[in-house]
Amino acid sequence: MDLLTNSTHLHIFSWVVGIIVFLIAATQPLDSKGRKILKMVLRVFYILIIGTGLALFIKYMSGDAALYGVKFLFGILTIGMMEMVLARQAKHKPAQLFWILFAISVLITVGLGFHLPFGIKLF
Ligand code: HEM
Known part of the structure; x- marks a missing residue:
């Protein structure tokens, strides 16, 4: 699947749009x-x-x-935290803890992504 693995563009597009959609959804009235x-x-x-991450x-x-495994894990964890925020809100329970966990896991995932050798390597 060259389209998915010749660059990280589709992966980046997916998580940038995904996170924006999540942020808008989380601020809409229940x-x-x-x-x-x-x-x-x-x-x-x-x-x-x-899908793009797995490819x-x-x-x-x-x-x-090892490091690719950690990236995979934190990527999934980030998605898990987004779901937790939405689920806690839907149940009218405090979601603050999961907002914090979301922020931490997104930072780690993005940091690892830009550290790993393929695509953009910032550090
Ligand atoms: C919201 C969740 C995610 C975020 C914010 C995220 C973020 C990133 C970022 C910033 C990069 C670096 C792109 C580049 O260097 O050009 C990247 C690459 C990558 N991501 Fe994700 N990702 C997420 C989910 C996932 C998942 C679920 C997987 C695995 C199934 C995954 C696997 C990978 C792999 C293998 C790379 C290539 C690493 C390299 O540069 O060598 N990601 N991701």
Whole structure:
């Protein structure tokens, strides 16, 4: 699947749009139509994020299996935290802890992504 693995563009597109959709969905009133639709769109982006990430993972992981494994884990964890925020809000329970965990996991995931050798390597 050269389209998915010749560059990280599709992966970056997927998580940037996914996170924006998540942030908008999380600030919509509960039970609003907009929130429902955005949550459905968000799930499509989860599939895109995981699909594009998995394709890169399979192709490049042998370079540093441990670190690629951690990137994979934190990528999934980030998605998990987004779902936790939305689920806690829907149940009218405090979501603050999961906002913090989301922020931490996004920072680690993006940091690892830009540290790993393929695509953009910032440090
Ligand atoms: C919201 C979740 C995610 C975020 C914010 C994220 C972020 C990033 C970033 C910033 C990069 C670097 C792109 C570049 O260097 O050009 C990257 C690359 C990558 N991501 Fe993700 N990612 C996420 C989810 C995932 C998932 C779920 C997987 C695995 C299934 C994954 C696997 C990878 C792989 C293998 C790379 C290539 C690493 C390299 O540069 O060598 N990512 N990601």
